[in-house]
Amino acid sequence: MQNRITTLFNIKYPIIQAGMIWNSGWRLASAVSNAGGLGLLGAGSMYPEVLREHIQKCKKATDKPFGVNVPMLYPNLEEIIEIIIEEGVSIVFTSAGNPKTYTSQLKEAGITVVHVVSSVKFALKAQEAGVDAVVAEGFEAGGHNGREETTTFTLIPMVKEQISVPLIAAGGIANGRGMLAAMVLGADGVQVGSRFVASEESSSHIAFKKMVVAAKEGDTLLTLKELAPVRMLKNKFFEDVMKLYQSNPSPEELKELLGRARAKRGMFEGDLEEGELEIGQIAGLIHDIKPAAQIVDEMVTEFEAARSTVKDLF
Structure with a gap:
């Protein structure tokens, strides 16, 4: 399943696990990366030295690429960026802030930079800032969201029309059918959050995971x-x-x-x-808690099955 996203990150499948606060520790990130996707550590819920510890543990748990998500609305940003560079992290996703703030510094350190946006306007600003790819996240997504309330299936084709860098779809994608639909609309890959919350390796509390499954x-x-x-x-x-x-x-x-x-x-x-x-x-489509590798495998299997079904329709 080779395309611009798998080539950019040197991964097997164009599936990125979102770097969610209080959910995305080293166990989840390494499990997703080992399964062929791209795991992300969620720096937003980590003090700088805790992030360093998670980076080091992730390195030991996987020899595959992984990255760090850095929400720019949290403190200690300069220290976090320094740790990321010192530890040799190769991929950084920034979000909730101005992409110009750290993109140049990160790229000068040889880091691949991706920025998360919720509108065409900010996608263009991210591209102008020099990012290597953009995540366009729709209104359906969990956590901190854009104010525009643009849904994923509206946002993706509009962003695709305006940018030339690789595009990753996020928001409301939890299975292979959703992945295929997003890619038909123009995405080169998908970022998945909520489905990985309800994984065995997620660092969130089991009571929260069960509530997600019951939603x-x-x-x-x-x-x-x-x-x-x-x-x-x-x-x-x-x-x-x-x-x-x-x-x-x-x-x-x-x-x-x-x-x-x-x-x-x-x-x-x-x-x-x-x-x-x-x-x-x-969350209404998530019915169980399972290993992250199984989630990735099932997404890929369902993606291929859905693609064959669509071919048979015409």
Whole structure:
């Protein structure tokens, strides 16, 4: 399954595991990379020295390429970038910020740089900044999202029309059929988050994984746009947010309710009532917890089967 993405990252399949906070430690990243995809460490939930430890453990667990996702809305960015360069990481995905900030520095260190966007406008800015590829993430995705509310199947062809660098689709993709559909629309590969949350190697709490598996259509919503838009499962904290919105709150009031470490409390520590439980709409299609390698294998098998089915239609 060779194309621009597999060639760029030197991987077997054009499947990237998203670098999700509190979910994407070295066990998950190495498992996905060993299975032929590209595993990413989620630096957003790691102090700098914790990230260094995860990079070193990932190196020992796989001889395949892996990368680090760096959300630029978190602190200690300069130290994180220095550690990534010092440890010889070859691939970095940046998100939630200006791609010009670190792209040149990373590329000068010989690192392949990818930036995550939610609109055509920002895809063009990322390309102008010199990135090697772009992830276009639709409104369906879990975690922090774009404000435009553009769905993946609308976003991908619009971005494809405007950029020349390789394009990775994200948001609402959890199986081989979704992968094929995204690639028919113009993507060169896919980034998968929610499906890998419900993997055995994910570092998230088992209670959160089980809640993801139990989720149905309509159990997630994008909210807190005044701060950083986030899609999450509906729970007590979510209901508290909705109740506060009835009083037309200020951003300061929303920040006070959100507090600190709310995502860690939910996804990593397993507080299903008061935690922030970030997951995508596709959770309604996730029915079990299984090894990451099995997820990759099943995606590839289903992709090939779906491709044959489509051929037979015409």
